[in-house]
């Protein structure tokens with residue numbers, strides 16, 4: 302651009318800019334919302350254990366140094382996982398119960414998605430003659446969790462309570478099969494938390510749907526808070542046949558009401574998942590529900 306033309310255009314440019322500031326008029330519709338009300342992601346929380354401060358968004362209920370550590374092996378994805386360890390004799394850091402757990406923040410919507418990959422090492426998780434909870438949905442001040450995933454007799458068992466008669470007989474149990482040892486399993490839970498007939502609980506394992514349960518799944522009252530880790534109530538008063546429990550978690554996620562199964566799963570199809578795991582030398586195994594009803598222990 303020559304100098305004369307530049308000197309001619311410059312004041313015109315300033316004048317046009319000034320007029321635009323004084324009279325902005327209609328902004329052309331570009332089809333894009335410059336102030337979106339919803340974030341792009343449907344995930345509210347995600348913990349992969351790859352960052353410097355894992356679980357910085359939860360209440361950590363870790364009584365001892367061994368209660369939680371970031372681990373380099375085994376890992377589900379990335380280079381790190383979360384190792385939860387509970388030993389008989391661990392201090393009690395809440396009102397009751399021997400536990401190494403994290404408590405997620407309160408939610409204000411009845412529909413939520415939850416997921417994690419979990420690994421039970423055969424040397425750190427032998428068969429016990431007692432039960433523990435590895436994830437639960439707990440309504441504050443209401444005793445036993447309304448929904449929880451138990452391990453008892455080496456089986457994974459979903460327990461659902463919806464009656465405020467705490468620790469009573471009104472429990473529904475679904476046996477999800479034998480505890481898979483020395484392999485990663487990814488579980489996805491879709492809830493419509495409700496004490497009424499519109500309640501819903503769906504569960505997938507490694508992309509396969511293993512439970513659909515309609516109907517009430519909480520006590521009347523406030524919405525539950527999510528917990529993962531290890532909670533073993535019996536150890537507060539007595540021993541069991543083991544004195545240590547180790548469970549690894551990875552890719553722990555919570556999705557909002559707009560989330561889908563694909564948002565929660567680490568790999569978006571079972572076939573892709575199996576292919577990826579086969580390539581990495583691991584393999585998923587299906588454990589179809591047996592329907593066996595074994596559990597007879599309270600928990601909170």
Ligand SMILES: [Ca+2]
Pocket residue numbers: 349350351376377378379380381382551552
């Ligand atoms: Ca990881």
